[in-house]
Amino acid sequence: MKKTRIALYLLTLIIALSVACKQSETKLQPVELTREHMCQVCGMIIVDFPGAKAQIHYKKGKYDTFCSTLDMFLFYLQPDRPKDITAIYVNDMGKADMEHPVNLWTDATKAFYVYGGDVMGPMGEAMIPFSELKDAAAYIKQHGGKLIAFNDVTMDMLRPH
DSSP states (O other): OHHHHHHHHHHHHHHHHHHHHHHHHSOOOOOOOOTTOBOTTTOOBGGGSOSOOEEEEETTSOEEEESSHHHHHHHHTSTTOOSOEEEEEEEOTTTSOSSSOOSOEEETTTOEEEEEEEEEETTEEEEEEESSHHHHHHHHHHHOOEEEEGGGOOHHHHSOO
16 A cells, blocks of 8 residues: 555656646747837837847746847847747748737747848848748748848848948
């Protein structure tokens, strides 16, 4: 009887630990930006400017917000960036209004980006994110630019020309 109780206790403990580990691995959901959110890089009030916004979430629930994908990449590409990133979100500009994107977030690491073209962001060169390739292609046809992936963005692309 005592061995059964110990075995049951150990099984319960193992299940509880595995659930806790799974929960800590779950990506945090994006937050809706308000006038209270300022850009981590430039300090601007994010919702006062057009174009795609971004947010980076960390393991303990903290997050940073950015007025543009350009500023997010400037922060993310630094060698001393935080190591506990759990999720990065950008507005899906295939669905969001370019002037005032609200909600409509997508995983930044899986997004298709259009770099260059005739649309500028609030901090210079635009990196317009899309969750679907067809939307990025339609944007390029209308505005120009070239298609790039998250891991193809470099610091050289972010500097003014």
